[in-house]
Amino acid sequence: MFARAMHSPDHPIVAQVVPIRRCNLACTYCNEFDAISQPVPLPEMLRRIDLLAALGTTIITISGGEPMLHPELDEIIRHIRRRGAIATLIINGYLLTTERIRRLNRAGLDYLQISIDNVVPDETSKKSLKVLDRKLELLAADADFAVTVNSVLGSPVRNPTDALTIAERARALGLTSTVGILHDGSGHLRPLAPEHVSIYERILAFEQSLFSFAQYDRFQRNIARGLPNDWHCRAGGRFLYICEDGLVHYCSQQRGHPGIPLEQYTHDHLKREAARPKPCAPFCTISCVHQTEMLDAFREDPRGTLADMIARRTAHNPAYQPPLVLKALTWAFLDGRNRRLLGKLALHVLRART
Numbered sequence: 001m002f003a004r005a006m007h008s009p010d011h012p013i014v015a016q017v018v019p020i021r022r023c024n025l026a027c028t029y030c031n032e033f034d035a036i037s038q039p040v041p042l043p044e045m046l047r048r049i050d051l052l053a054a055l056g057t058t059i060i061t062i063s064g065g066e067p068m069l070h071p072e073l074d075e076i077i078r079h080i081r082r083r084g085a086i087a088t089l090i091i092n093g094y095l096l097t098t099e100r101i102r103r104l105n106r107a108g109l110d111y112l113q114i115s116i117d118n119v120v121p122d123e124t125s126k127k128s129l130k131v132l133d134r135k136l137e138l139l140a141a142d143a144d145f146a147v148t149v150n151s152v153l154g155s156p157v158r159n160p161t162d163a164l165t166i167a168e169r170a171r172a173l174g175l176t177s178t179v180g181i182l183h184d185g186s187g188h189l190r191p192l193a194p195e196h197v198s199i200y201e202r203i204l205a206f207e208q209s210l211f212s213f214a215q216y217d218r219f220q221r222n223i224a225r226g227l228p229n230d231w232h233c234r235a236g237g238r239f240l241y242i243c244e245d246g247l248v249h250y251c252s253q254q255r256g257h258p259g260i261p262l263e264q265y266t267h268d269h270l271k272r273e274a275a276r277p278k279p280c281a282p283f284c285t286i287s288c289v290h291q292t293e294m295l296d297a298f299r300e301d302p303r304g305t306l307a308d309m310i311a312r313r314t315a316h317n318p319a320y321q322p323p324l325v326l327k328a329l330t331w332a333f334l335d336g337r338n339r340r341l342l343g344k345l346a347l348h349v350l351r352a353r354t
């Protein structure tokens with residue numbers, strides 16, 4: 001994914017597609033679901049994947065609503081893989097069974113994110129460890145794809161220590177954990193209370209087995225403190241959100257912009273919309289778009305970005321040991337003895353700028 005994302009500055013790194021807007025739950029902070037929508041017909045979903053593949057999309061993420069409600073989800077995943085993209089899926093986990101996990105294996109799913117909001121259900125969310133723990137065990141036992149469990153902090157969360165309990169349980173099962181920050185029911189982001197910040201830092205301090213960008217997320221640390229981020233959002237170019245009607249939007253929270261049918265979306269649109277300033281950028285909480293931006297930052301200044309990532313981690317944990325992939329990149333890019341030859345070779349392979 002990393003190397004393919006580096007391939008050019010103009011193709012979409014991630015496109016999120018919605019095969020069904022309906023959800024089997026009704027979390028009070030969520031503005032991305034309804035209770036009535038029908039699934040997008042399979043031929044139309046396959047056509048949209050073909051169009052995204054033609055734009056050169058690296059990763060196609062299926063979200064919703066609850067995408068497991070789509071009766072032909074496996075065929076959508078299979079088609080993403082056939083078209084050479086990486087297939088990822090974001091679900092609430094309620095509909096997982098062993099048989100369903102094995103079908104996702106056979107379809108070729110690459111990566112699954114399951115979100116768990118609390119330990120026991122409350123009026124805000126029923127995505128609870130009490131209900132979903134058995135589903136995590138099934139995933140740990142049978143999934144051939146990578147699994148990340150995302151817990152949350154923020155004003156709608158009643159008990160912040162839940163996020164830590166969820167992250168620790170995920171890790172005990174051998175799954176990866178991340179933590180997101182929720183806006184409140186009116187869509188406003190509030191600084192995290194000190195107790196939430198402290199738990200956020202503890203979860204981020206967990207060692208991750210792979211080169212996880214969530215681990216180096218300079219954006220989330222500012223968001224946690226209610227501080228703005230100074231960055232340029234390239235949504236509409238590097239990140240696309242394709243709604244159930246087949247329109248291209250910047251992201252789930254900026255639907256209607258630009259709102260162009262996918263079949264009319266060209267490479268000129270990708271460049272134009274990526275370059276357009278987004279007034280929502282300073283307080284944006286869309287971590288998938290932040291991550292595409294971090295890849296672009298690496299592409300444009302690999303040495304500076306690596307040095308910055310390591311400095312941030314070391315500032316929080318002086319005993320920090322980078323994961324293997326990061327060590328290899330550091331060796332190639334930052335160590336003076338190797339930098340000239342290997343750095344140039346790696347930059348050439350990744351097609352990053354020198």
Ligand code: SF4
Nearest residue numbers: 023026027030065092
């Ligand atoms: S499960 Fe996901 S899509 Fe459904 S209401 Fe909750 S946050 Fe929204």
Ligand code: SF4
Nearest residue numbers: 233250251280281284
């Ligand atoms: S800044 Fe955030 S909210 Fe605004 S368009 Fe970009 S991703 Fe969406």
